[in-house]
Amino acid sequence: MSQEDVLHSTKIVIQGLEALRNEHGKMLDNIIGSKQSSSMDANKIEEKAGLLRKSMDMIELGIGEAQVMMQLGNHLQNLEAEKHKLRSQVKRLCQENAWLRDELAASQKKLHDCEQINAGYSVELEHLKFLKDIKQYDLNENNSALTKNSSPTNISSAQTTDVVDDLFPNDDDMYSDQQGANGGNQSKRFDSYADLMASTSQSASGSFISSTGYEIPARLKTLHNLVIQYASQGRYEVAVPLCRQALEDLEKTSGHQHPDVATMLNILALVYRDQSKFKEAAALLNDALAIREKTLGPDHPAVAATLNNLAVLYGKRNKYKEAEILCKRALDIREKCLGALHPDVAKQLNNLALLCQNQGKYDDVESYYKRAIDIYTKTLGIDDPNVAKTKNNLASAYLKQQKYKDAEVIYKDVLTRAQEKELANKPSSLNQQQETQSGTNNENYDAQGAWYKTILSDQPTVTTTLKNLSLLYRRQGKYEAADALENCAAKARKDPQAILQALNIVKQTNLNTQQNASSASSVS
Known part of the structure; x- marks a missing residue:
């Protein structure tokens, strides 16, 4: 119911x-x-x-x-x-x-x-800015070309260098990065972006011609500089679309199998590498390597540059054996194309030594570093910063092997050379600045500025050397000397006289060690 x-x-x-x-x-x-x-x-x-x-x-x-x-x-x-x-x-x-x-x-x-429309407008705006910069760059280059035509002796004076990127940053590189973060040289950590601008001179047409005759369009150099600027500021959302747009334009006009496309792939890969996107970077670098080997030949310097960048990537992923193979091949190409005493060969030897050091091959490490030091000394001079940096790296390798005496000798040599360079570059009129007339005073200030610029340019390596020497003394139980050297390292960036103080500390420490050894032998 x-x-x-x-x-x-x-x-x-x-x-x-x-x-x-x-x-x-x-x-x-x-x-x-x-x-x-x-x-x-x-x-x-x-x-x-x-x-x-x-x-x-x-x-x-x-x-x-x-x-x-x-x-x-x-x-x-x-x-x-x-x-x-x-x-x-x-x-x-x-x-x-x-x-x-x-x-x-x-x-x-x-x-x-x-948002997509806004992003498109942003990319288009950046692209328009890029085109504006290119036009401004071309205008400057035309003016420069007119000046050079009036003075033929200056045609070959515009030289750039291919800066080889260190595989594993040490304290020196970290200090440089910190400088960039504080508003200093922010492009320091992106030196390897200048991947194909090796030993180039500018032609009258505005292109950059390498020593092997390969023409590099001027707009790629301009794009490279813009990418450095954006990447150093961490603005990857601008740098990546900029590279991709340029890559797309190059592929439309020249085809994928073109050396300029390989250069753009290298630049984009390095941006990805700085973002820790290693898989994407490796794919781009392998593509660029295949293009360059096919179009330029297996022994071209550009191939060596790509091999080095790929070795850098493998090194960051702890694939040291694969990186060592690529690094050795890049070294062979640079020796064949540039000669055994070229600075770029020394830079490649530095990278190879760092790779071997991470594998514990210290005999090879010592051989590579010593050869690099010899090349730098013969080609660039004993006071070149690369000499001090490579010596510091060799001493660090000795320090890891607990060869404290050998390491201390090299650290002391680096500090001594830095002190001698300071005294040699210091203008004699610095102490009379307050007593001179206005015009002369300005000249003295210019001299003082040039002196400080020369000295402070070596401070990252000097600071690293002081810190490593402090670590050496600390491992030997010389804690007082270690603390004193750390204080000198903290002051070295602003006060070049800290180098002299450090040398005095090293001298006094060695003297105390000798006295202790003599006392111990007499007691025995």
């Missing part, structure tokens, strides 16, 4: 019970009336009246229960109606929610489209 049938039956039962109650009431009235008028047995009459009253009580109870059932039925109906109402509200809310979701999706799509 349904709920409605139950309620209908209950109503009928209530009506029947009420009729029965009325009937019993009349019967009870009749019995009471007959009791007064008749002479029937009073006990029987009372018994009948009691039965009627009891029956009426039962009828009243039934009517009450039926009414309760009716109330319950009405309550259930109200609940069902409320339930139906709530279901309707839920359905309406679901419809509204679905509509809001559709509206949100449409708004998100519009936002995404706007």
Whole structure:
């Protein structure tokens, strides 16, 4: 039975019970009336009246229960109606929610489209700035070419160098990076971007011609400088689209198998490498290597540059054996093309030594470093910063092998040369600046600025040397001397006189060591 049938039956039962109650009431009235008028047995009459009253009580109870059932039925109906109402509200809310979701999706799509349009405008704006810089660059180059045509002897004077990137930065490189972060030479850590600008001279047409005759378009050099600027600022979201746009333009105009495309692949790979996107960088470098080997030949300097960049990448991923193979091949190419005494050969030897050092091949490390020092000394001079840096690296290799005496000799030699260079470059008129006239005073300030510029340019290597020498003394238990050298290292960046203080500390430490050794031998 349904709920409605139950309620209908209950109503009928209530009506029947009420009729029965009325009937019993009349019967009870009749019995009471007959009791007064008749002479029937009073006990029987009372018994009948009691039965009627009891029956009426039962009828009243039934009517009450039926009414309760009716109330319950009405309550259930109200609940069902409320339930139906709530279901309707839920359905309406679901419809509204679905509509809001559709509206949100449409708004998100519009936002995404706007962001893409905005990003496209940003890239286009950067591209327009790039084209503006190229036009300005071409204008400057044309003016420069006119000047050079009037003075033929200066045509071959514009020289650039291919800076080989160190595989594993030491304290020296870290200091240079810190300088860049503080507003100094921020392009220091991106030197390897100048990957194909090796030994080039500018032609009258505005291109850069390498020593092997390969023409490098001037706009690639301009793009290279812009990428350095953006990457050094950490603005990879600008540098990467800039490279990709230039790469796309080159592929459309020259085809994928073109040396300029390989150069752009190298630049983009180095940006990815600085972002630690090693997988993407390796793919680009391998592509660039294949293009250069096919178009320029397997023994071209540009191939050596790409091999070196790929070796750098493998070194950062701790694949030292694979990196060593690539580095040796790059070394062979540079020796064949540039000669055994070229500075770039020495830079490649530095990289190879660092790789071998990470593999524990210290005999090869010593051989490579000594050969690099010899090349730098013969080609660039004993006071070239590369000589001091390579000596410092060799001493660090000795330090790792616990060859403290050999390391100390080299560290002391580096500091001595730095002190001698300081004294040689220091202008004699610095102490008389306050006593001279205005014009001469300006000249003295210029001389002082040039002197400080020369001295402070060597400070990263000097600071590293002082720190490494401090570490050496600390390992030998000479803690007082180690602390003193650390103080000198902290002051060396601003005060070149700290080098002299360090040398005095080294001299005094050696003197104390000799005295202690003499005392120990006399006691024995």
